[in-house]
Amino acid sequence: MGxxxxxxxxxxxxxxxxxxxxxxxxxxxxxxxxxxxxINWFIVPSQVYKCPKxxxxxxxxxxxxxxxxxxxx
Numbered sequence: 001m002g003x004x005x006x007x008x009x010x011x012x013x014x015x016x017x018x019x020x021x022x023x024x025x026x027x028x029x030x031x032x033x034x035x036x037x038x039i040n041w042f043i044v045p046s047q048v049y050k051c052p053k054x055x056x057x058x059x060x061x062x063x064x065x066x067x068x069x070x071x072x073x
Contacts (some may be wrong), residue, residue, distance in 0.1 A: 026062040027051040035061055 025035045032053040039047055050057045 023063045023065045025049065026064065027054060027056050028058075028060055028062050029056040030054040031062075 035049045049061050
């Protein structure tokens with residue numbers, strides 16, 4: 001139950017953001033900001049991210065808005 005509570009809290013904290021706000025995508029495995037994006041055209045087109053540092057390949061990534069980074073720096 002604890003995991004579901006944590007997920008619920010994360011979902012509550014998410015906000016809708018404008019596509020105009022720049023953000024940086026990070027690898028969920030190693031944290032590298034150098035993700036490459038590619039389109040997978042197997043049956044249904046989907047976007048896949050690949051990390052050249054650790055080899056991660058998948059649709060999930062971490063994202064942080066640049067204005068948050070400036071505030072934290």
